[in-house]
Amino acid sequence: MSAGVEDIKLEALSLSEGIRESPVCIIVLGMAGSGKTTFTRSLIQHAQKEFNPYVVNLDPACREVPYATHVDIRDTVNYREVMKQYQLGPNGGIVTALNMFTTKMAQFAELVRRAGERGHKWCVIDTPGQIEVFTWSASGNIITEGLATMFPTIVVYVMDVVRSACPTTFMSNMLYACSILYKTRLPFLVALNKIDLQDCSFVLDWMTDFETFQEALEQEQSFVSNLTRTMSLTLDTFYENLSTCGVSAKTGVGFAQLLKKILDCVTQYEQDYKPVYEKMRQERLAEQAAGPRPTDNVEEAGVAVPLGLGLQDPHPNSKNSVFLMAPGLVPQSAEDDENDMEEDAKGTMEDQNFHSFVQNHLDAQQSKRDKLQQKQPQP
Numbered sequence: 001m002s003a004g005v006e007d008i009k010l011e012a013l014s015l016s017e018g019i020r021e022s023p024v025c026i027i028v029l030g031m032a033g034s035g036k037t038t039f040t041r042s043l044i045q046h047a048q049k050e051f052n053p054y055v056v057n058l059d060p061a062c063r064e065v066p067y068a069t070h071v072d073i074r075d076t077v078n079y080r081e082v083m084k085q086y087q088l089g090p091n092g093g094i095v096t097a098l099n100m101f102t103t104k105m106a107q108f109a110e111l112v113r114r115a116g117e118r119g120h121k122w123c124v125i126d127t128p129g130q131i132e133v134f135t136w137s138a139s140g141n142i143i144t145e146g147l148a149t150m151f152p153t154i155v156v157y158v159m160d161v162v163r164s165a166c167p168t169t170f171m172s173n174m175l176y177a178c179s180i181l182y183k184t185r186l187p188f189l190v191a192l193n194k195i196d197l198q199d200c201s202f203v204l205d206w207m208t209d210f211e212t213f214q215e216a217l218e219q220e221q222s223f224v225s226n227l228t229r230t231m232s233l234t235l236d237t238f239y240e241n242l243s244t245c246g247v248s249a250k251t252g253v254g255f256a257q258l259l260k261k262i263l264d265c266v267t268q269y270e271q272d273y274k275p276v277y278e279k280m281r282q283e284r285l286a287e288q289a290a291g292p293r294p295t296d297n298v299e300e301a302g303v304a305v306p307l308g309l310g311l312q313d314p315h316p317n318s319k320n321s322v323f324l325m326a327p328g329l330v331p332q333s334a335e336d337d338e339n340d341m342e343e344d345a346k347g348t349m350e351d352q353n354f355h356s357f358v359q360n361h362l363d364a365q366q367s368k369r370d371k372l373q374q375k376q377p378q379p
């Protein structure tokens with residue numbers, strides 16, 4: 001059974017509870033068109049029996065999601081409305097939609113925790129097509145760090161092998177992957193996707209044998225290839241930290257191997273990364289306990305707005321957690337409708353009562369004034 005909205009209002013997962021054992025959060029990243037969504041669908045299918053994934057879509061701009069979701073950002077934020085209201089372009093709209101979502105990070109984490117208690121061993125998270133919007137935005141950071149300080153978390157980077165057959169595109173992809181690896185500080189698995197169209201052994205050769213990559217680059221005569229040559233020298237250490245797996249999200253080839261590699265990444269999280277995030281969690285808790293920092297040399301302190309950074313429990317009476325639900329997860333029952341109507345009726349009655357109270361008061365004042373005037377001697 002899914003968690004109800006009402007329950008989430010009352011409590012939300014707090015940082016003080018420590019890193020849990022499950023569910024394992026798998027954040028799926030990749031360049032636009034690399035096959036993230038198709039990959040996510042295939043991953044869910046292959047992991048269903050053993051890991052019963054809890055599925056989250058964080059792409060507010062996608063039209064359709066080809067799998068059933070438990071949490072869908074599109075139920076939380078209307079991306080088109082955000083673009084219209086704030087007069088933003090598509091990328092600005094996605095960033096703002098993600099920012100809005102992260103204000104509910106504590107409740108989202110609570111949903112993930114409850115999913116773990118209901119037997120979901122994995123939580124698979126599909127991200128927006130425009131990778132930089134997620135990886136370099138504050139909200140992407142909050143979501144990634146927030147999850148990694150509460151659950152074992154890993155990143156799966158989906159790479160299109162067909163497009164990466166060009167050495168410069170391959171290098172750009174690798175530089176991007178490298179920057180995400182160092183930014184997130186999480187176990188990193190590269191899913192070399194679309195191997196039904198092209199064999200991925202060339203990528204593995206390029207990663208393990210520097211000279212083979214140089215030979216491939218020889219074929220390209222451009223300024224970019226010179227730059228790529230220089231860059232490739234620096235990426236050797238990065239490749240050592242990478243785990244790779246060839247897959248086809250379309251045919252399902254390679255997914256058995258991929259599941260094993262994901263489990264290896266989880267072990268890696270436990271051994272190497274958990275202490276880092278545990279430390280980060282302690283620091284955040286200390287920051288929360290210390291309260292806001294004094295603002296030296298600032299004429300006006302200003303008013304703080306909640307940015308979703310603090311993962312404190314929400315106020316028990318807060319009425320702002322009515323979303324984060326996938327369609328059908330918490331169906332609007334006839335009883336809910338009746339409750340809503342009752343609430344509306346109550347509100348209207350309260351308004352009427354208030355107006356009649358004010359009116360009575362004004363009438364009483366007026367009659368007092370009239371009486372006083374009558375008592376006063378006429379000139």
Ligand SMILES: Nc1nc2c(ncn2[C@@H]2O[C@H](COP(=O)(O)OP(=O)(O)OP(=O)(O)O)[C@@H](O)[C@H]2O)c(=O)[nH]1
Pocket residue numbers: 030031032033034035036037038039059128129130193194195196197247248249250251
């Ligand atoms: N042949 C083949 N095509 C694939 C594979 N994976 C994805 N595709 C195709 O690649 C295209 C892009 O796939 P998506 O899953 O939409 O990629 P995405 O990264 O989610 O796309 P955006 O979110 O729009 O950036 C679609 O036409 C897919 O059918 C694969 O393994 N093999």
